[in-house]
Amino acid sequence: MPATRPRTRGILRPRLPLRWRVAIAFAAVSLAITGLLAAATWHLASSYLLAKREQGATSQAAVDARLVQDALRDPARDGSDDLLQGLAGGGEITVAVRRNDTWTTSGRQLDVDALPPDLLALAGSGTAARQRIVAGGIPVLAVAVPLQGAVYVELVPLSELDATLRFLSGVLVAGVGVSGLLGLALGGWAGKRALRPLTDLRDAAARVAAGDLDARLPEQDDADLAPLAATFNRTAEDLRRRVRRDARFASDVSHELRSPLTTLVNAVAVLRRRRDELPPTARQAVDLLDADVHRFGKMVTDLLEISREEQIDERDLEVCDVVDIVTHAVGARRGIAVEVEGTPPKVLVDRRRLDRVVGNLLDNADHHAGGAVRIGVSTCADGVRIEVDDAGPGIPPELREEVFERFSRGANAGRRDGGGGAGLGLALVARHVRAHQGRIRIEDSPAGGARVVVVIPGGSG
Incomplete structure (x- = not known):
């Protein structure tokens, strides 16, 4: 027998609702686009600013080197030290001259041994060179210019440029983040609008499933909808x-x-x-x-x-006391006491239908579950709750929906005795409860049997 591959499609299926998947897709696309634009902007801006700074520093170093060269050519004027101090300005720039393996520096103090040997070797061979290094804990641009018998080095700090680039990167990152949030919001709004027809379809289908056969979708102008x-x-x-x-x-x-x-x-x-x-x-x-x-x-x-119109005629509605209806339905049945918890409110119902609901529940317990052992009426958040506990073995969870279908008799199918019933009692109960916009379900009774719970919404005085 050929081996079968395990089915993982259900495991890998996204758990998020479609609207959120659309929103996340919008956010991802927005992040991708703005991220690429931010990266390109950062690359172009940083390259341009750095190039301009290097070009300016190189040109200034060349001019300063000529001044130093002129000073060194005239031995009668020993003003090289004063000239270096003047070139260093306020001390932000470091200037240094190596002559006969001796360094003369001015401006920001610097360990000349920290200068890159390759840079100095290239300048010593007669070729001007520049290199970005970190000196004294700050980024600087080192420009080395060859002189006659000497090497001129000028270190220009890049702190301001570095701060500018950090600010620019922060702005770009924040912009990408804001773009992602805007994309998420836009995707959520677009997803909501795009899925509105599906939401209307879901609501209409739910109304039809609940028994409102007049539910319809509005006409659409869109060619796809x-x-x-x-x-x-x-x-x-x-x-x-x-x-x-x-x-x-x-x-x-x-x-x-x-x-x-x-x-x-x-x-x-x-x-x-x-x-x-x-x-x-x-x-x-x-x-x-x-x-x-x-x-x-x-x-x-x-x-x-069951062939009557499911919708309730408003003329049949009246404000009723559920306790009175249940007590009347119990009537002379022996061994059953109506347990009332709290003060259940009066509800607007069709009294005949609600009386039939309680009567059918008691008859169903008598015919199929050894009789009712308890019936309770209490207040709940939605209105009034009616509980009927029986003495039977209970109903398995997989059959608790099926018993409300027409002609469903479960284990009594095929019986021909008078207690077998036709399987319409609980179907009528569910029909009348739905007509009142109520709910019905089956639970396990503390007594060991089944408990049928009916919730009738609303409340009045």
Whole structure:
């Protein structure tokens, strides 16, 4: 069997949202461009300034060397020392003359032994030379000019030029950093605007998934986005028509079944009254028929309920006390006490739907989980929380979403007894809860079974 390569695509997939990846890409491009421009600017500016400084220092050293040469040619005037002091100016420049292996210096004090031997050798051979060195802890430009029987050396400090270049480099680095931040901000803004159609698509798809089949995308003028919006709207419209067609079909079938169902119920009632007159085999058949007719009637009722329009008519809304609704639904069921925590607020709901939610949860616990052992009502951050704990074995996490689907019966699939149900109870519960913009989920109960949690949002007085 050929070996398969491990799949690493999911591991290497970027974790950042697309908007931030766009922003980082903008910032990286901005840093790259401005970095190249800053490097080019630094190179050109530093080369130009250094070249101008070297050119000026070299020209000045040549002029000064001629003056020193003239002074050395006239032995009658022994003013070379005064001349060197004058050439050194305020002492920032160091001038030195080597004659007969003897050094005469003026200006900034310098250890002449620190001068590069190659520079002095080149000047001694009759060729003017210059070299950047560090003398006394500061950068200087050393210019050596050959004289007759001597060598003239002039050291020009480069401290001001070095400070200027450091300032320029700081400005360029700061500019690159600011450019990166601006690129990040621009990328975030551009990414937000570019991804706005996808955000609208996500929101519209979420509304459709939540049951709002009338959600649509606005028409787009952009040639690239217009087909996307048109395709989504067409798909949503087809889905709405199909859902309504299915609901209408279920409603029509349910209505058509009511008449024969009524006949069957009446016929079974007659047979049940005469059950004692029938032989044992016929009694067993009547019992089976009675259970199936009862189950059939409940399924038809649930189909009629589930085929109703999911959206709540505002005329059916009223401010209700959830505790009263739950207490009424519990009714005469034995062994169940309504536990109330805090003071749950009143909510604006369709009382019939909410009563059906609680009733279906209790019926589901009775039919599939050994009955309800606790029902609680409490206040939560979003509104009112209803909890129903059962005595069953619990529901595995992988099935906790599936049980809210239509005709999902889990381990009871295939049962034909009257307690099996048609798998529509929890689907109706989820439908009514979503119609109220609420949430429903299944958790583990502290008692060991399953806990169904319903959150109804809102609150009033």
